[in-house]
Amino acid sequence: MKRRVVLSMEQALSLPYATLRFAQLGWRVIRIESTPSGDGLPGDPNRYIGATVIDDDRRSYFIAPNVGKEAIALNLKDPKGQEVLRRLIVALDADVFCCNTVPKRYKQLGIDYESLAAVKPDLIWAGISAMGPEYPDAPGYDPVIQAMAGYMELTGPADGPPTLSGVPLIDLKAGDEVYAGVMMALLERAETGKGSRIDVSMLQAAASWLITTLPLLDFDCDPSEITRCGNEHRKFIPTNVYPTADGFIYMAIGSDVQWRRLTEIPWFAPVANAVRATNEGRAREREAIHRDMAEVTRQHTTAEITADFRKATIPHTPIHDIPAVREMPAISSRLTTTRRPDGMPLRMQPMAVDVAGVSTELRFPAKYGEDTLAILREAGLTAKDCAALKKRNIIAG
Numbered sequence: 004m005k006r007r008v009v010l011s012m013e014q015a016l017s018l019p020y021a022t023l024r025f026a027q028l029g030w031r032v033i034r035i036e037s038t039p040s041g042d043g044l045p046g047d048p049n050r051y052i053g054a055t056v057i058d059d060d061r062r063s064y065f066i067a068p069n070v071g072k073e074a075i076a077l078n079l080k081d082p083k084g085q086e087v088l089r090r091l092i093v094a095l096d097a098d099v100f101c102c103n104t105v106p107k108r109y110k111q112l113g114i115d116y117e118s119l120a121a122v123k124p125d126l127i128w129a130g131i132s133a134m135g136p137e138y139p140d141a142p143g144y145d146p147v148i149q150a151m152a153g154y155m156e157l158t159g160p161a162d163g164p165p166t167l168s169g170v171p172l173i174d175l176k177a178g179d180e181v182y183a184g185v186m187m188a189l190l191e192r193a194e195t196g197k198g199s200r201i202d203v204s205m206l207q208a209a210a211s212w213l214i215t216t217l218p219l220l221d222f223d224c225d226p227s228e229i230t231r232c233g234n235e236h237r238k239f240i241p242t243n244v245y246p247t248a249d250g251f252i253y254m255a256i257g258s259d260v261q262w263r264r265l266t267e268i269p270w271f272a273p274v275a276n277a278v279r280a281t282n283e284g285r286a287r288e289r290e291a292i293h294r295d296m297a298e299v300t301r302q303h304t305t306a307e308i309t310a311d312f313r314k315a316t317i318p319h320t321p322i323h324d325i326p327a328v329r330e331m332p333a334i335s336s337r338l339t340t341t342r343r344p345d346g347m348p349l350r351m352q353p354m355a356v357d358v359a360g361v362s363t364e365l366r367f368p369a370k371y372g373e374d375t376l377a378i379l380r381e382a383g384l385t386a387k388d389c390a391a392l393k394k395r396n397i398i399a400g
Contacts, residue, residue, distance in 0.1 A: 005096070006029070006030065006031055007025065007028075007030040007031065007098045007099070008030070008031045008033070008095050008096060008097045008098050008099070009022055009025050009030055009031065009032045009033065009097070009098065009099040009100075009101065010033050010035060010088075010091060010092060010095070010097050010099070010100050010101070011032060011033070011034050011035065011099075011100070011101040011102070012034075012035040012036075012079070012100075012101070012102040012103075012104065012112075012114060013034050013035070013047070013101065013102070013103055014036070014046075014047040014048065014049060014103065015047070015048070015049055015103065015174070016049070016068060016145070016171060016174040016175075016178075017103055017131050017143070017145070017173075017174040017175070017177040017178050017205065018101055018102070018103035018131050018177075018178065018181065019034070019047075019049075019068035019069055019178075020068050020174065020175055020178035020179075021101065021129075021131075021177075021178035021179070021181035021182050022034070022072065022101060023067075023068050023069070023070070023071070023072075023178075024178070024179075024182045024354075024355070025099075025182070025185075026070065026071030026072055026365060027071065027339065027354050027358070027361065027363075027365070028358060028361055029361050029362065031073070032071065032072040032073070033072070033073045033074070033075060033091075033095075033374070033378060034047075034069065034072050034073070034074050034075075034369075035075055035076075035077050035079075035088070036074065036075070036076050036077075036371065036372070037076065037077070037078065037079070037080075038076050038077065038078040038084075038396050038397070038398065038399040039076075039396070039399060044060075045076065045371055045372075045399065046060065046074075046076065046371040046372070047065070049064055049065045049068075050062065050065045050371060051065075052064035052065065053065070056343065057343055057344055057345075057367075058370070060370055060371045061367075061368050061370060065368060066341070066349070066351075066367075066368055067351045067352060069368040069369075070339075070341045070351070070365040070366060070367065070368055071341075071365030071366050072366075072368065072369060073369055073373075073374040073378065074368070074369035074370065074371065074372060074373050074374055074375075074400075075372060075374055075375040075378055075379075075398070075400065076371060076372035076375055076398060076399035076400050077375070077397070077398055078396055078397045078398070078399075079112040079113060079114065080111070080112065081395070081396075081397055082113070083392070083395065083397050084113075084397045084398075085112070085113030085114075085118075087379070087384075087392065087397065087398070088113065088114070088119075089113075089118075089119065089122045090382055090383075090384075091378070091379075091382050092119060092122060092123050092126065093122055093123055094381070094382035094383055095378075095381070095382060097123065097126065098126070098127060098189070099126070099127045099128075099129065099185055100114070100119055100126055100127070100128050100129070101128075101129045101130070101131075101181060102114050102129075102130050102131075103130065103131040103132070103143070104132075105132060105133075105139060105140060105141065105142060105143075106130065106132050106135075106136040106138075106139040107139035107140055109130070109136075116128040116200040120198055120200075123198070124197065124198055125192055125196060125197060125198045126198040127185055127188040127189065127192065127198050127199055127201070128198065128199070128200045128201065129181045129184060129185055129200075129201040129202075129203065130200075130201070130202055130203065131143065131177045131178070131181060131203045131205065132202070132203070132204065132205070133147075133148065133204070133205050133206060134204050134205070134206045134207075135202050135203075135204035135206075135207065136202055143177075143205045145171040145172070145173045145174040145205075146167055146171075148173045148205045148206055148209055149167055149168060149172070149173055149209070150165070151206060151209075152173070152206055152209035152210050152213070153210075153213060153216070153217075154167075154168060154172065154173070154209065155167060156229075156230060156231065157216060157229075157230065157231060158231060159231045159233070160231060160233040161227075161230070161231050161232055161233055163231070163233075165231070166231075172209075172212075173205050173208070173209045174205075176205075176208045176209060176212065177203050177205045177208050179355075180203045180208050181201065181203055184201040184203065185201065188201060215237070216228070216229045217229075234253070235289075235293070236255065238282075238286075239255065239256060239257050239282065240256065240282060240285040240286055240289050240292060241254070241256050241285070241292050241293060241296050242254070242255040242256060242257070243293055243296070244322065245293075245296055245297050245300040245301075246297055246300060246301045247300050247301060247303060247304055247305040247308060248301060248302065248303055248304045248305075249304050249305055250305050250321065250322070251305070251321070251322045252300060252305050252308055252309065252319060252320070252321055252322070253319060253320050253321075253322060254312065254317060254318065254319040255318040255319070256317070256318075257318065258282075259280065259281055259282060261316075261317060261318075262275075262279070262280070262282075262285070263280075264315040264316065264317060265315065265317055267315070268311050268312075268315055270299050270302075270303065270308075270311070271296075271299055273295070273299070274292065274295045274296060274299060279292065305321050309321065329350070334353060337353035337354070337357065337363075338350045338351060338352070338353055338363070339351045339352065339353060339354060339363045339364070339365065340363060340364045340365075341364065341365050341366065341367050341368075342364070342367060343367055344367060371399075371400070372398075372399045372400025373400060374400070375389075375398050375399065375400030376389055376398075376400060379392075379398065
């Protein structure tokens with residue numbers, strides 16, 4: 004089977020995360036960065052964010068989303084650079100072209116779907132932008148979209164300020180939509196032989212996840228149902244983080260049966276009454292229940308409560324920090340890895356879903372422009388051609 008080839012003009016996180024998922028499948032992913040312009044450091048700004056790992060352009064924040072990829076530097080502001088891109092698409096038999104620049108730049112850089120599909124009609128084209136091509140000037144930054152899409156309004160304590168998520172959810176959601184869209188497009192291409200265009204709006208993708216709040220507007224909802232509620236669940240009670248004698252525990256009661264099992268534990272028996280037997284009744288006594296639960300939990304250790312909850316099949320967990328997450332057997336056995344150039348192994352996040360037969364160790368990220376010359380030679384350019392392109396700042400590396 005032909006190895007899939009992805010050319011991706013990418014930076015930041017949303018698209019590098021999408022193409023990382025392709026690299027994890029063993030696909031060939033070639034990231035395209037701009038040639039030096041004299042304004043700031045060259046290439047993806049994320050190269051220079053975080054602690055130094057090996058050298059200055061592969062810092063800690065850049066590593067995980069960019070393992071397993073090759074890197075070229077190409078000046079797409081110049082028509083000659085655009086010509087080189089079209090040559091690469093044909094010569095490498097690229098399956099997918101991706102980008103995450105603002106849509107107003109598509110035609111300026113010669114990366115618009117129409118221009119690239121003209122040289123390879125079965126090409127799958129995917130672009131991520133803040134709000135889609137109808138809003139060509141809007142830059143797409145995860146925190147901005149979290150605020151715009153209501154995520155910050157829904158996150159944090161009820162009496163506190165709007166709060167960002169601790170994970171860049173919208174960047175990752177947009178990347179997953181590219182991943183899913185490309186897979187669907189490949190399936191359609193296998194049936195029709197035709198390529199297709201995929202436009203991912205970060206705002207629309209984010210709003211698609213408002214399934215538990217946005218539809219409530221037409222149900223005459225109480226304002227408390229569509230705003231911040233801290234660690235509580237808006238509907239299922241009690242679901243919350245509670246203090247223990249030595250830390251915290253999260254528990255979730257999702258049914259009246261689970262409530263009954265909870266209150267059959269001797270420690271929690273005093274929390275029960277006739278009104279609280281149903282979730283509707285518990286909603287009326289929400290605040291009192293949380294106070295009563297906390298009174299019980301803070302008298303016992305996390306381990307003691309966990310033991311009883313496990314016996315009663317109550318959904319629960321201690322609050323893990325990130326080092327503890329990595330040591331969980333369900334995670335530690337599935338971590339992906341890479342190796343620094345000096346051979347030192349580095350552990351990273353697992354794949355989203357196990358895929359049989361793929362390697363979970365991926366190449367260390369390429370230096371800026373590291374693969375430019377090799378890939379251009381593969382596409383049929385001579386050493387003389389490459390030298391001329393480099394002299395004109397069409398390529399770098």
